[in-house]
Amino acid sequence: MSWSIVEIVDPARAKAFEGLFTLGSGPLHVRGSVEDHPAASPQNVDYQRRATNVTSERFTSAPRWGAYVPGLFAPHPTLGPQMVNLPFFLGLDLEHASGERLHSGSPRVRSHRRELRLDLATLARVVEFHGPSGERLSASFERFVSAEHPHLCVQRLTLTSDRATSLRLRSTIDADVRTNGYDHAQRVRLEAPGDGTILCTLRTDAGDEVRIESATTGTWEEVRATREPRRAHLLGRVMLRPGIEAVIEKRTLVTTDRDLAQPAATMAALRTRTFESLLDAHAAIWRDRWSRAGVEIEGDDESRLSARASVFHLLRAHVDDDRVAIDAKGYAGEAYWGRFFWDTEVFLLPFHLYTEPSRARSLVDFRVRTLDAAVENARRYGYRGAKYPWEADTLGRECCPNWPYADHEVHVSADVAYAFAHFAAAADPAYLLGLAARVVVETARFWMDRMETREGDAHASILGVMGPDEYAPITHNNAYTNWMAAFNLRLASQVGAAGGATSVESAEFGWAAARLGLVRAADGVLILQCEGFDRLADPRFEELWKDRSLTFGANVSQERLFRSRCLKQADVLMMMHLFPDSFTDEEVRRAWDYYLPLTTHDSSLSPAVHSILASRLGLSRDAWAFWQRGSRIDLEGSGASEGVHIAAAGGVWQMAVFGFAGLRSALVEDDPTLNPRLPEAWTALTFPLAWRGARLRVRIEMGRASVTNEGDRATGISVWGAKTFVGPAETAEFSPVPP
């Protein structure tokens, strides 16, 4: 069962599972909502979401429908462009012959269970009712978003009863939905032309056309259509006899003017396929995906499931389309408006890069594609070059309505350059000779304008920035930002010619990089997060963090966060994670000892980095504790209510592979280099690894490791300091050096 996440449905946590149970195929994602209409939680309520940081918002626990096509954005009047929540097409409602609704919130429910099959990417829901006439009724819903036909959602409903009875079934497309409380539908047309079809065409206020066609078929009778202005239904009767299953199928094709050209023809072709044939094709694709990307943990079921859930969402949320990156909620909710953050480059790219580089390519290509918007963004601020937005839409425009992030969290531009270098190092060295070089040069030009040299200083400075730690909003010479910008500049000095820089300008990039430094404490070892960091206020956690079930940020005022020596998330340590060979173990350890007691981990991006560095430092208890904390964010509490923490899912993969397996980045090693340290609870860790054209499978057990070359390219390999060479189909075995 460790491929399954099972929920015994409890209304208090149903919304979290709704997010966690999101299915998707790349171009289409659907939250794991129940099929019946949640009457107590209307989905057509207008409300005004504030332009605040989402971490300071309070969301309700009411169910939220969500159907998303990545990149389909429309303008919110105060918040800017956001991904549109499309009509809810899963609707299948039951009514007893007596006229009573049999819905998932009814007191007639005897049992209610949902199950996400991670291996198959299917969601099942079984609900049993005490029927009004004393029957025992069971409704079993299955669904998947087809990997074979990624615009298609397939549903099957199987009904049984222990007595003869009849039910009324309603199949619905409900276009009366909102996105973050806002109605983006400019025009909705709903038709039921017969043959079990409901057709919804919708024009968004951004001018996009959406077409949703569903076909409901099966053992129902007397089917007729009804319409409301924003909904269309098919109503029919299902006769149930003891021991005989009644089966209804619903297939929905969701297309937009972004993609599929011939939806009607496609739908017609799909009608001839059986459920089983569609499921088999879908499952086969997922089997292959798992084999090429799955992280398998043995010895600890909880870890195994966490890793699988993370990889599941990582695979699901990737769109094979360079018009989008990966939004912060993995297309499973609206909390971050479907926008693209640095999460893609830093937290998500490695998984794709080291498992299936072609998937990584579309992610880096997205930033190439949106270079013009970044140039325009820099210009708006008065700078040359390219300033990548803190929150991007598909056009790469800055969408963030909060200036502390949009204006000051500038490291994202260097994160893009870092990701390009990472892609080049791990997958395709030629990448930096193409259009990507222009991005590297334009971001370097931005840094040239954004940095300055203060009177009396020998070094250059980047002043007034927010680093990864968002509890320090306007700081000077933030370590992470300076180091990243210097990397960006050095990279530009190397690839300058390909990116349109003269040799003089390229040289200038290199000189500028050398003039950007880090601020250190008096001991010369501790790297300060920024100038004067050690002169900030004591955060007084003992006294002020009263309710530990909430973040520190929810316990105190923002102004106290902003003046205190408290970190929302890793900042100096984040830098050390990304540049593993730039800092000595002593420096890392000193930073660890200094910052850890000050770090709140109020950001979900924090635990993974800590676990990885703890592994490096041999702090196995910390590595394990942060694994446990970071790997279950979406599996516990209200974690996935507003969408999955997809960057944290990327962090789970990184903890396993960079942390416990000790893989060093392709930016610092030519050949795969691992220094595994498994947690005590694990007996084995197995994962595939793509590295510069080689395809390996790494298996680590206590006291041994093996690397099998599953590709056609030989490669050097180093494990626990022992270097060897593995040819195609060969396996190399390793043992740790005794301490």
Added chain:
Amino acid sequence: MSWSIVEIVDPARAKAFEGLFTLGSGPLHVRGSVEDHPAASPQNVDYQRRATNVTSERFTSAPRWGAYVPGLFAPHPTLGPQMVNLPFFLGLDLEHASGERLHSGSPRVRSHRRELRLDLATLARVVEFHGPSGERLSASFERFVSAEHPHLCVQRLTLTSDRATSLRLRSTIDADVRTNGYDHAQRVRLEAPGDGTILCTLRTDAGDEVRIESATTGTWEEVRATREPRRAHLLGRVMLRPGIEAVIEKRTLVTTDRDLAQPAATMAALRTRTFESLLDAHAAIWRDRWSRAGVEIEGDDESRLSARASVFHLLRAHVDDDRVAIDAKGYAGEAYWGRFFWDTEVFLLPFHLYTEPSRARSLVDFRVRTLDAAVENARRYGYRGAKYPWEADTLGRECCPNWPYADHEVHVSADVAYAFAHFAAAADPAYLLGLAARVVVETARFWMDRMETREGDAHASILGVMGPDEYAPITHNNAYTNWMAAFNLRLASQVGAAGGATSVESAEFGWAAARLGLVRAADGVLILQCEGFDRLADPRFEELWKDRSLTFGANVSQERLFRSRCLKQADVLMMMHLFPDSFTDEEVRRAWDYYLPLTTHDSSLSPAVHSILASRLGLSRDAWAFWQRGSRIDLEGSGASEGVHIAAAGGVWQMAVFGFAGLRSALVEDDPTLNPRLPEAWTALTFPLAWRGARLRVRIEMGRASVTNEGDRATGISVWGAKTFVGPAETAEFSPVPP
């Protein structure tokens, strides 16, 4: 004519004059809008104002009606409570017998002139038309908001023609108005019960009842009423004969549930009064006001008019009601939502305090009255004591929707304590023994919680604040804030017992005050605005301040302001102005030399402080230049479009009295002490001065000064270092000491 401001009406600047020509009486204020409906500028447009700093907003130049009752607030959905713009009751529209409208924007206008009489507080407008039948028509409008009956607005329209003709006249109350683009009317009722009356009753969405009754009378005929949902009109015919004036009067009484109890009876009584009798009574009150508060400048007409315009608005905008303070736009526009800032305590109080202390008392009492809200505000942030809001409504709640100000610009709490001490010193020493002492103690308690001592420091710190210079948003140990907080704490240590502090707590306040210091540069003389101020970026004005017709802030991005060594307004110098005996001339001069080249004066609060300190330093050219810059803010350009800069008007008074007359604050002198240095252009400066019960009249000429005691209390007096004593009705003469 130097009591008049005359406008030859030009649409491009009409809106600025509209604000500048605001009339008011304390409880009622009306912008100087034209009486006819500006058809091209509808006043009922809904729009969404952003929750941004108003200085970064762009406003249109379209006319904006405004009728305000101070303190009448209602909730804006995103911006918070704001002062409600009431129905427009001035409406008097003319139509020619031919059916053509004769309005102020018509091409038939031959001449168009408005004139504000500052001495009489009346507004006149004369417009002449080429009539459609070849007549020469003239419409002369007069109005005033009665000082005698401060809820009453009186209008007179005199029409003439050189040929017999008839006009149609429409008298309107238009309730279809918005406040900052938002409609606060929950219920509007409009009636025209005959007898020239229009009655508008309105309930705001805050539940306040507003009653507007207007009576239109005079030589019109066939009067009939028409109504629209949100407007009521009376229409009548006016027959014009050559050489004979037709006179129409309109009187409007505006009352709310905040004030007048018997509006109908009051209105009935007022109907029997002639226009002249109402005007005479009004003018007599204003004559008395001017005599007790006017600053008279001789030798320079421009300066004289600036001073008079400033005093006019200072007198107008004061409400004899401790339920309100003075809003940032002097009840002449909506740009700051009718809210109360530190402007009242620091920029406006001195004028009232040193001319009519009873007016000053209602201002300080307002903060006593709203103490509970300040205590609640502190609690919300996790502090004991009282944190006064950056932007207060009548209940003293924090209304500021922008956290950098609401959270970080904390000096306002100490400004309140400073104002209390100022009031006690200049007017009533017993004030600090009453309820005010609780305010002083509660604000001190806030500072005790808000300050902290960093490891390794002997001194205490206030971290993470914005000082008066709002281009430095989150700084540590801001000089102004620290010095003000220390003053607040010392004051609390003195009045602690009366305010509910134990002797131990009072002693602690004193110790804490002593531990708050200033940051100084290496020379030991220069006071730094905050820690690390000298390590900020060069603002590069030469290169970046390209369009000098705009503020620096409008030339560059906010993030550049926030990281640069540029000041929006005086900060260290502001402190030195408020504490004239705490800093040596050397310290002031050093600060002047250092900060002046860095100061943008993007805030209207900046020039006055500079002029005053320049006077102190003997920099007479600078004192004069800043007088010229600071005294004409509302008289030039688009200055008063969104309301008058009432704090700058207070600054004009301060420049004359504290600056050129060199009056030292009652906080540092027992007797009035002046060190006059008139600008070369002035031949004389005369002003009344109230000081601890004494009432003096000061007259300064080149080479001599005299002080006449007009009250009944003798007082010591010092001018140019010469001390003497003036008894009632005595005059003392002074000459400057030769250098």
